[in-house]
Amino acid sequence: MTTQTKASHFVVVLAVFAALGGLLFGYDTGVISGAMLFLKKDFHLSINAQEFVVSSMLLTATIGALLAGPTTDAIGRRKVIIAASVLFIIGAFALSLAPSYNWLIGGRMLVGLAVGFSSTAVPLYIAEIAPASHRGLLVTINQLFITIGILIAYIVNYTFADTLDGWRWMFGLAVIPALIQCIGMVFFPDSPRFLLAKGRETEAKAVLKATRIDPHLTQDIRRIKTNLHEQKGTWKELFSRKVGPALMIAVSLQVFQQLTGINTVIYYAPEIFQAAGFKGASAAIGASLGVGIVNVMMTLIALPLLDRWGRRPMLFTGLSGMIIALFSISAAFLFPNVTALKIASVIGLMVFVGSFAIGLGPMPWLIPSEILPTKVRGRASGLSVVGNWGSNFIVASFFLSMIHSIGISMTFALFGLIGILALVFFYAVLPETKDKSLEEIRVHWMGAPKSTRRSSSKK
Numbered sequence: 001m002t003t004q005t006k007a008s009h010f011v012v013v014l015a016v017f018a019a020l021g022g023l024l025f026g027y028d029t030g031v032i033s034g035a036m037l038f039l040k041k042d043f044h045l046s047i048n049a050q051e052f053v054v055s056s057m058l059l060t061a062t063i064g065a066l067l068a069g070p071t072t073d074a075i076g077r078r079k080v081i082i083a084a085s086v087l088f089i090i091g092a093f094a095l096s097l098a099p100s101y102n103w104l105i106g107g108r109m110l111v112g113l114a115v116g117f118s119s120t121a122v123p124l125y126i127a128e129i130a131p132a133s134h135r136g137l138l139v140t141i142n143q144l145f146i147t148i149g150i151l152i153a154y155i156v157n158y159t160f161a162d163t164l165d166g167w168r169w170m171f172g173l174a175v176i177p178a179l180i181q182c183i184g185m186v187f188f189p190d191s192p193r194f195l196l197a198k199g200r201e202t203e204a205k206a207v208l209k210a211t212r213i214d215p216h217l218t219q220d221i222r223r224i225k226t227n228l229h230e231q232k233g234t235w236k237e238l239f240s241r242k243v244g245p246a247l248m249i250a251v252s253l254q255v256f257q258q259l260t261g262i263n264t265v266i267y268y269a270p271e272i273f274q275a276a277g278f279k280g281a282s283a284a285i286g287a288s289l290g291v292g293i294v295n296v297m298m299t300l301i302a303l304p305l306l307d308r309w310g311r312r313p314m315l316f317t318g319l320s321g322m323i324i325a326l327f328s329i330s331a332a333f334l335f336p337n338v339t340a341l342k343i344a345s346v347i348g349l350m351v352f353v354g355s356f357a358i359g360l361g362p363m364p365w366l367i368p369s370e371i372l373p374t375k376v377r378g379r380a381s382g383l384s385v386v387g388n389w390g391s392n393f394i395v396a397s398f399f400l401s402m403i404h405s406i407g408i409s410m411t412f413a414l415f416g417l418i419g420i421l422a423l424v425f426f427y428a429v430l431p432e433t434k435d436k437s438l439e440e441i442r443v444h445w446m447g448a449p450k451s452t453r454r455s456s457s458k459k
């Protein structure tokens with residue numbers, strides 16, 4: 001049934017506007033390395049102060065995700081996205097005008113809150129407006145935009161590297177996508193599942209009609225409504241026998257995404273290349289741009305495959321590639337042969353990022369938005385996103401000291417070991433969600449809703 005449902009052009013427009021949140025997420029992640037070169041001189045920042053400029057955003061992103069969960073359930077995904085874009089705008093202005101260190105930290109914290117809100121609400125919104133047949137592709141537009149945001153940030157960093165007060169431009173430019181998103185989302189509708197949960201059936205029908213070419217509209221609405229009646233939507237419910245396992249998978253996906261070290265490469269690619277023997281500023285810029293381009297290209301390749309090939313095969317292929325790359329980089333740093341080290345680190349890092357982009361990159365954003373039941377989906381997704389930002393914070397805080405204490409080789413071997421753990425774990429527990437409607441996936445976890453069980457037993 002669901003295979004006959006097609007995505008309309010309108011749903012693509014909605015997904016793209018929502019995914020501008022991903023663009024800002026990526027941009028604010030990538031821009032800090034370029035801005036930091038100025039900030040440490042202009043504000044005379046110590047190492048600790050520099051670290052706090054980076055980590056303050058990760059801290060409030062964690063808080064934002066925690067708040068966004070119940071808020072998206074209460075007021076809807078769309079309004080939270082609008083609130084995030086307003087925070088992005090205020091944060092970008094605050095950062096670009098910052099006269100002092102404290103002001104700078106305040107700006108980073110505002111942007112962090114915005115990222116936490118948006119990274120929770122955007123995948124939910126897209127998953128709930130998308131028809132099953134294109135959900136993988138549409139939700140992953142968000143991950144694509146994250147990677148494009150990172151790449152744009154690298155290019156902006158490069159462009160303003162020699163400009164007086166260049167960092168003000170670097171931070172300030174984020175206003176443009178945030179403003180476009182804010183204006184767009186004010187006029188766009190809420191997700192049909194949220195509208196039905198609030199009893200706004202006529203509006204929900206109109207959105208379903210506009211977002212899909214669907215011969216089974218009435219049936220879809222009945223199915224969504226039956227599911228909604230079944231769920232209570234309390235915090236306690238999250239840890240029940242029925243919802244708990246799905247929540248555990250959602251959180252693990254996010255935590256493993258970070259603990260396998262992606263952001264050490266995103267943040268520190270230039271340093272890693274320099275340690276491998278490449279010297280000079282152009283090598284550092286080349287390293288960042290190379291990583292950014294491979295990330296975008298491989299995410300683009302992943303987009304159409306997610307709904308064709310399925311989530312499990314993509315995740316396992318990606319994880320295997322990451323593990324091989326991590327151990328190759330680790331081995332290369334053990335041997336003093338400089339040429340071999342240079343080749344292995346370049347190829348290793350590119351294979352690592354490319355493999356991330358087809359597996360562990362998109363899956364933690366896609367799968368939780370599918371497997372968590374509607375009424376608790378907001379707060380449960382919020383918790384999984386807390387797992388993302390919290391573990392991002394931990395890795396960012398300890399990476400440099402790990403390199404100093406156990407060395408690059410052991411650090412990458414550790415990421416590789418965590419990758420193996422992830423592979424074994426997800427092989428055992430991850431369900432395939434390709435081509436299934438959100439309601440069919442719900443039946444996998446929680447059994448058929450009572451009302452449908454009753455009607456089928458009457459037949």
Ligand code: BGC
Nearest residue numbers: 029146147262263266295361
């Ligand atoms: C992760 C980010 C990471 C980015 C890289 C996202 O899915 O959550 O932490 O920087 O991918 O593409």
